[in-house]
Amino acid sequence: MDKKTMTKVIFIMVAAMAVALLIRGIVLHSKNDKQAQTNVEELPFTEVEPEEKPYSGCIVVVDAGHGGKDPGKVGVNGTLEKDINLEIALLLKDELEGEGITVVLTRYDDSGLYDANSSNKKVQDMRARLLIIEESKADLVVSIHQNSFGDASVRGPQVFYYETSENGANAAELVQNALNEDLEIARPRVQKGNDNYYLLTKCSNVMVIAECGFLSNPEEEALLNDKEYQQRIAEALKRGICEYLESQRVAPMDIKEPEEPVI
Ligand SMILES: [Zn+2]
Numbered sequence: 001m002d003k004k005t006m007t008k009v010i011f012i013m014v015a016a017m018a019v020a021l022l023i024r025g026i027v028l029h030s031k032n033d034k035q036a037q038t039n040v041e042e043l044p045f046t047e048v049e050p051e052e053k054p055y056s057g058c059i060v061v062v063d064a065g066h067g068g069k070d071p072g073k074v075g076v077n078g079t080l081e082k083d084i085n086l087e088i089a090l091l092l093k094d095e096l097e098g099e100g101i102t103v104v105l106t107r108y109d110d111s112g113l114y115d116a117n118s119s120n121k122k123v124q125d126m127r128a129r130l131l132i133i134e135e136s137k138a139d140l141v142v143s144i145h146q147n148s149f150g151d152a153s154v155r156g157p158q159v160f161y162y163e164t165s166e167n168g169a170n171a172a173e174l175v176q177n178a179l180n181e182d183l184e185i186a187r188p189r190v191q192k193g194n195d196n197y198y199l200l201t202k203c204s205n206v207m208v209i210a211e212c213g214f215l216s217n218p219e220e221e222a223l224l225n226d227k228e229y230q231q232r233i234a235e236a237l238k239r240g241i242c243e244y245l246e247s248q249r250v251a252p253m254d255i256k257e258p259e260e261p262v263i
Contacts, residue, residue: 053100058245060096061104061136061205063129063143064089068112069121073148075215077222081146084224086110088212089144091234099242104136126198133203140171140244141207142237143199146224148216155217156185157233160209162200163193170247172208175240179210182236183229210237 064085066072072081086107093103106129107113113128114121133141147158159176161168172191180188191208194200200207212233213220223229 053098055096055242055245056100057102058100059102059104059136059138060241060245061106061133061138061141062089062092062096063106063133063141063199065143065145065209066112067107067110067125068114070112070125073146073215075146075148075221075224076152076218079215079221079225081148081215082110084146084212084215084230085144088230088233088237091231092142092144092237095234095238096241099238101241101245104132104138106132129199130202133199133205133207136205138205139248140241141199141203141205142175142241143207143209144237145209145211147211147214149214150216152216152218155214155220156180156187156189157183157213158189158211159191160194160197160200160211161191162203162207163195165206167206167248168200168208169193171206171240171244174243174247175208175210175237178236178240178243179212179233182239183232 064082066082066085068082070082072085074080086109089105090108093105096103112121112125113132114124118124157176157179159172159179161172169191176189176191179185194209197209200209213224215221215224
């Protein structure tokens, strides 16, 4: 083999190796693509059809009271109401979404609904919440709060509604009963009408305020900080909410036999 032929052979071998490497690269790439597609298909949420859920089409606003510069009530051991409200609201969101309910939150983190340079943050915050509620077209609004009282022995959940709202009273009764029963409250309270809380008076949607417990009672403050107890609260709230949504369903019309045609 002369030098020229030798150079040719080497050139052909190098070219062949390059082509082989290129083909291998393409095959591996398409394999990875296939694997990625398979992983996406395996995600559980794609397997559940939304219409299978019992409350698909229902909309609920979950309003975590206070936030940002407004801590709400402060517990005997320093718990901030705004933190407990948000934690329960996020748990409740998951619970309701599990039933197919569309959930609108007024806040997702520890931030108030106001501008940093606003001169009246509380008013701006309340108006922003009201706007979210009105735009949501919600079937029910549930505002999460915690209570406080001078007498440290006072404890237990209490639900409020706008005093002239029949649907509000109905929703509040169902939510109050669910909290009393599922949290095994020793001295259960009764839901109460209110005519001065800003959101209750301004909101045209059916609304309840769920005060889940008293931060002024040290035992209840500890419970309200407990993840398991928060989950029990979220599940109890969900039960009351679902019972209310169920009560609002229009009964199906009687199906009548078609009349005999007149000849
Ligand atoms: Zn509050």
